[in-house]
Amino acid sequence: MSDVELPPLNLVEVQRSVAAELDRIAPVIDELGALFEAAGHELVLVGGPVRDAMLGRRHNDLDFATSARPDATERLLKKWAGATWDMGRAFGTIGCRKGDWVVEVTTYRSETYDPTSRKPDVDFGDSLTGDLGRRDFTVNAMAVRVPGREVEDPYGGVVDLAHRVLRTPGRPEDSFSDDPLRMMRAARFAAQLGFGVDPSVVAAMTAMADRILIISAERVRDELVKLVCAPYPRLGLALLVETGLAAHVLPELPALALERDEHHRHKDVYEHTLTVLEQAIDLEDRLGGEPDFISRFAALMHDVGKPRTRRFVDDGTVTFHHHDVVGAKMTRKRMKALRFSNDQIEAVGHLVELHLRFHGYGTGEWTDSAVRRYVRDAGDQLERLHVLTRADCTTRNQRKADRLRRSYDDLEARIARLSEEEELASMRPDLDGNQIMGILGIGPGREIGQAYQFLLELRMDRGPLEPEVAEAELRAWWAARSVE
Known part of the structure; x- marks a missing residue:
């Protein structure tokens, strides 16, 4: 995946792809094209749908440009569609839906910008070439006139598309x-x-x-x-x-390109990070197969704490102690600045914080207690943590890679077995809050939370306990606490 070398497109194949896609969307382009033409207006399919038609990709969301002004566009679309909307009217756009098709039609535009803002002053135009010329890239500046289906390509988008x-x-x-x-x-x-x-x-x-x-x-x-x-x-x-x-x-990403020390005592963290991202993508079938932003962004950010924690040791090694904790804090700060939702920030930050947890258990001789804690700490991010931990192995030492893979296979097997036996995903103490209050003879308060946490730790250490055993342990803990 890292060495992307896609061959140039064959123009004959491009033409076939366009023809096939235009035939597929004919119920829309033929009807709408005839409707606008009869009213004396031009209508053209533009932008991404044209580009993707040439690439053999299908769309049910179609973008059009027209010489008609928004009021005229709205009147025509109401004759054809089941529902229309005009939230983009200020920019000349009227939208509609008919069956599975979602259509947006925008009046030809000629925009000017204030250099201090990206918000344009919108002026409606009458020229398709002028409208296409304001678009971002030539491959998005192609159009197909409807209903006639003539391709308009004033800026060489077809050639650029063919050469990718x-x-x-x-x-x-x-x-x-x-x-x-x-x-x-x-x-x-x-x-x-x-x-x-x-x-x-x-x-x-x-x-x-x-x-x-x-x-x-x-x-x-x-x-x-x-x-x-x-x-x-x-x-x-x-x-x-x-x-x-x-x-x-x-900025955390370019910062990963750490200067190599003269003895090359650590690997390229930037390249390692991009490889981890690609390996996480290869494992997305474990998460349902669709692109998963949380998993991918956690892979991208998992080592961002390394530049701040790098230390050279006298014996010739380099360390990055606590880069997981530092990196999680940096990740949350960056995502907050980018206005991500609190749920997304917490999910990614949590994964970054936990990405070394597997390696903290030595060579893989995990106790049941350690497995329970791993599952409890991962919470609803357990499957993504599996992906991140596996993806974070980029060693070229095949024996080491195989050993790590087998160790994680074993851990997942242990998690599956204990989950079946103990319902790890919903792990709770053996006594609930009401039972705790009844046994200790106290009302709601801070002590109940402390008792609950004690029993939860006991549950993780020893597994499910019989109610009478849990009660005895609680009474002993309470008595010792009272003595203190």
């Missing part, structure tokens, strides 16, 4: 000055499509990287999530680091 390269319709400096988020989109499309990026685009991204700072954290976050969940995230992440964008949006 991202270029801007005009000067990249102008494009990124207008909308700096397009720099993040370049990295995202590289990751999604497996495309290379034209050197002029890379140069402009590098020179203008700090322009990304005017973009809201939420918009940057959304692009980052799409990049990380793409088929080739290494391509996008490497581009962010190479151009300096990562220094602004995810």
Whole structure:
């Protein structure tokens, strides 16, 4: 996965893919095209659906551009669709749904930008070429006229698509000055499509990287999530680091490229991290098979604490003590800055904090108590922790890799056995709060929580206990506590 070398596309195959996709979506493009044509307006299929049709990918969400103004578009769509909406009216967009099809139609636009903002002043235009010229990349600046199905490609998008390269319709400096988020989109499309990026685009991204700072954290976050969940995230992440964008949006990543000491006493943490990410992706069938952002981002962030904790020891070794705890704190701080939800922050931070836990148990002779604690501490992130721990083995020593794999196989088998016997996922003390209060003769308060925690620790150490045994242990603990 790391060495993405996709061959150029065959133009004949591209034409066949487009024809097949246009036939599939004919119920939409033929009917809508005829409807707009009869009203004296142009209608063209644009953007991602055209690009993906050439790549053989299917969409039921279709984007169109039109010479019609929004009011006229809305009247026409109401004749065709079951439901319409106009949340994007200020930008010229009217949406609708008909059966399984979701359609958005946007009036041709000609936008101007304030250099201090990415929000455009929207002016409606009458030229398809002008509308396409304002788009981010040539592969997204192609259109198909409907109902006639003529391909419009004024900026060479078909050739760029065939060569799998991202270029801007005009000067990249102008494009990124207008909308700096397009720099993040370049990295995202590289990751999604497996495309290379034209050197002029890379140069402009590098020179203008700090322009990304005017973009809201939420918009940057959304692009980052799409990049990380793409088929080739290494391509996008490497581009962010190479151009300096990562220094602004995810500075923990380039910081992993630690300077090698002269004796090469530690491996390249940056390359290790990207490999762990790819290996976590290869294990996603354990999580349902779909791209899992939490698992992937935990893999990306799992070692971010290493730069701050690196120490060289007199015996020639290098240590990163407590980089798991430090890294979890850094991860939570970065995700909070990017406006991730509290649940996402906690899930990723928890995984980073636990990613070394397996290695803390030596050579694999796990006691039942240790297994229970591992499951309890992982909580609802146990399956993702399995993935992260397995992915975190990048050693080239095959014997060591096999040994670690067997040890983790054994641990998972132990977890499965104990789970079946003891219901580990819902592990609780053998006595509940009401029973504790009844036995100790006290009401609700801090002592009940302490007693509950004592019994939970006892449960993890010794497994399920009979009620009378648990009661005796509780009374003994209470008596000893009273003496203290």
